[in-house]
Every structure is written in C-alpha cells, then in structure tokens.
Amino acid sequence: MSSYKRKKTVGDTSWFVHDRFGMFIHFGLYSLPARHEWIKTMERISEEKYDLYFKHFNPDLIDCKEWARKAKAAGMKYAVLTTKHHEGFCLFDSKYTDYTVMNTPYGKDIVKEYVDAFRAEGIKVGFYYSLLDWHHPDFPIDVIHPRREDGEELDKGRDMKKYAEYMRNQVTELLTNYGKIDVIWFDFSYAKNPDPVKMLAFDKGNPPPDPNKKPWMQGNGGKGKDEWESEELVKLVRSLQPDIIINDRLEIGGDTVTPEQSNTYSWRKDKETGEYLTWEVCHTFSGSWGYFRDETSWKSHKMLIDTLIKSVAYGGNVIMNVGPTSRGLFDHRADDALQAYADWMKYNSRSIYGCTMAEPEFTAPIGTFLTQSEEGDRLYIHLVDYPFKALVFDGLEGKVEYSQFLHDGSEILFTEKDGKVIFELPVVQPQKITPVIEVFLK
Ligand code: GLC
Numbered sequence: 001m002s003s004y005k006r007k008k009t010v011g012d013t014s015w016f017v018h019d020r021f022g023m024f025i026h027f028g029l030y031s032l033p034a035r036h037e038w039i040k041t042m043e044r045i046s047e048e049k050y051d052l053y054f055k056h057f058n059p060d061l062i063d064c065k066e067w068a069r070k071a072k073a074a075g076m077k078y079a080v081l082t083t084k085h086h087e088g089f090c091l092f093d094s095k096y097t098d099y100t101v102m103n104t105p106y107g108k109d110i111v112k113e114y115v116d117a118f119r120a121e122g123i124k125v126g127f128y129y130s131l132l133d134w135h136h137p138d139f140p141i142d143v144i145h146p147r148r149e150d151g152e153e154l155d156k157g158r159d160m161k162k163y164a165e166y167m168r169n170q171v172t173e174l175l176t177n178y179g180k181i182d183v184i185w186f187d188f189s190y191a192k193n194p195d196p197v198k199m200l201a202f203d204k205g206n207p208p209p210d211p212n213k214k215p216w217m218q219g220n221g222g223k224g225k226d227e228w229e230s231e232e233l234v235k236l237v238r239s240l241q242p243d244i245i246i247n248d249r250l251e252i253g254g255d256t257v258t259p260e261q262s263n264t265y266s267w268r269k270d271k272e273t274g275e276y277l278t279w280e281v282c283h284t285f286s287g288s289w290g291y292f293r294d295e296t297s298w299k300s301h302k303m304l305i306d307t308l309i310k311s312v313a314y315g316g317n318v319i320m321n322v323g324p325t326s327r328g329l330f331d332h333r334a335d336d337a338l339q340a341y342a343d344w345m346k347y348n349s350r351s352i353y354g355c356t357m358a359e360p361e362f363t364a365p366i367g368t369f370l371t372q373s374e375e376g377d378r379l380y381i382h383l384v385d386y387p388f389k390a391l392v393f394d395g396l397e398g399k400v401e402y403s404q405f406l407h408d409g410s411e412i413l414f415t416e417k418d419g420k421v422i423f424e425l426p427v428v429q430p431q432k433i434t435p436v437i438e439v440f441l442k
Pocket of ligand 1: 037187
C-alpha cells in the first residue's frame, strides 16, 4: 500500500484519487462572441449588447451523449460543467431568475441533459458554480465587474446579503433537482484589497482606475468568505449531498486544492499535520476556457499527455477543459486533442488509474516520471524524454520481477549491476508519445 498519508476529507474523495482524470466544460453565452469567457468585462460590453447573445443562444447541434462518449473515450472518469459562469447566465432551470437557458431559443435544461448523458456513460458528474455574477442586480460592483466605470451610480442599493441568499437558493436547486452530484466547484474568491492593475490585466489599452476617484474599486471591492457567506453555503451543500466533493475557492479550504494552468513538481502537504492534500490541476487545451475561435496557442499532444502523467506522479488529478462552440459542438481542435488522450489512454491508462506518487525509495531517472499502483506492486516509468538504447535505474537492483512496455505488453530485458537495473530499450521509440515501462516489483 502507498505509504503517503492523505489528509482526510469531508466529501468522498476515494473514487477521485483513483480516477485521476476529468473533463471540465465551459459553456455559456460567451460561446457566441467566442472571444474568452470573461469577454463581458474584458470589453465592458453593455447589457444591451450582451442581451443579443442571450437572444441568440441556440446550440441546435448539442448532443450531450456525444460529449460524454468523447470524454469516456479520452479516459476521463468525471466531468464538471459550468452551470453558471461569471456572466450570470444559468444553463439550468431556476425559479430565482429569468436569466436561464429556458428563456433562450434553445429552451431546454442543458444541465439535465448533461447529467443524464454523462451518468449513462458511467462518468461522475460535477457542477461548476460561479460565485461572481455580472448580471445579478444585487452583486456589488467591483474592480473586475464589467460596469466598473459606472460604480458610483450602479453600486447604490446593491445588497450582498441578498445575493448570497440567491446563491444558496440556486445551489439548493442544483443539488436537489438532479440526483447525486459528485463534485461542486465554486469559483472564485479575490482578496479584500484587489490590486486593480493585476486584476485588470485583461483590460488592455485602458489606464488602471484611480481608486481615490472610484472607491468601489478598492477596499471592499474584493470578495471572499464573508461576502459569499462561505460557511453557511458549505453547510447547506453538505446537508444536501453529504458525499459531494467541494473545492477550495470559497476561502475556507475544501476537500480539494485546485491550482490552475501549471505543472506541479511536488505534492502539497498540510502545513500543520504534514499530511498530503487531495489536489486537482485544471488546464485548457488553449488559452481560454470558453470557446475562443481565434485563439491559436493550442497545446501539443505531448504536452497534454505529459501534463496528466506529471500530475499523477505527484499524487494529483487533472481536469482538462473543453469549450463547446455556440452550436453545442466540440470544434475540430478540441476533438483532435481529445483523440490524443484517447489514443494514449487506450494503452496506458493502467499507469494513471489507481496510481499515485512512487514510494520515496524510487528516484526517477533523468527524463522520466514515475507513478506506482496504490497497492504498491507495480511501478510505472514514463519515458517523457526517450533515452537511447538503455535506461539505467539506480537503486532498483533485486526489486524487479518482470518488466514490459505497457502499450504492447512486450518484454523489456534487463540486467542488474552495482545496485542498478539497466533496461534494454529499442533505439527507436516504439510509441509516438511517451511510452511507459511497467515494472512488476518483487
Ligand atoms: C479562472 C477563470 C475562469 C475559469 C476558472 C477555471 O478562475 O477566470 O474563467 O472558469 O479559472 O478554473
């Protein structure tokens, strides 16, 4: 058994640390402008203009079953869909606002379609719910709000308490109307005194606001646990869905730690107890979460595969994002990226599912990343940087019973000397992306 003691979580994370790989789906009105999911605030789009996206929201080609089949083929075992993003638009039927999919030309509850389709494929279902809301009339104007320049007028009379209650009402709907939900993903908290320059990095060409002239942009502009009433929200979530996994963006901790768009080369521990934390990194295929037509910085297939390997090698999960087009389809670049996972996972998923960071007695040779089965009997050497002819693994002598390539189950011969195991490899890399040596330990 793995010797790493994981900090106990309130929600049920037992399946989560086994499954390792999930699909994030960012879908909303921002899929129409197709220029980033923050577009409303990036371009300070007026309500009138943004309403056009609401009026024309009609993903006529959507087929959540197809989404689910693609996720499954890619090896993804759970999914998280944006039920509401910062723009405030709800993909579900809600009693508490008209700003939902039901009042668009599409007119059907997409959250329901998603839940049914993913569950039918045996994929666990999660909901993303934005704490920010750039549509709700009670959400106080702040430094990243699309109406930030008009705060003087618009901020008057806004009541954060009412908004916090609105969130609880909606979360109650989400967690009672759709059966068992496995994950709830709240996003996000920003400090009490947000640095306007940093927060407005997207607001290119505009000078940063002068907080002396715009008081709603400083001090209480930022929002966190007090504004969201995080404690109460979590209590509510736990009462409705006791096993659900809650992420850590409510500013009061959570079951999972959720870094974003980064590679992690250590397994984060609890500062007090030294126990290992449950974590999940979220990534995009390209630079945006919502569908972005003209964005071209798509990650290579190798980067995508290696990101997953590296995360599991440090005891973590990956949730990889797809932003469907406004017609409800994954575009060809997303399909292509998912296919890369499908091709690799078909043969290599054994080094991912049920695996974690290798025991400290194993030091990864240069150019490789290790994972080990939770039971401890198998070690997986990921040849991220393919070596020439041989791989020398120090400290492994006497521990190997048998070894093979994972993708084709072909034996890898080895010799042992001075504490080392020398695996004999073909000069030509046998698999396009990152082959894996499966080592059966004695
Ligand atoms: C960031 C982005 C947000 C996205 C989220 C996913 O917070 O601002 O748009 O939904 O990351 O982690």
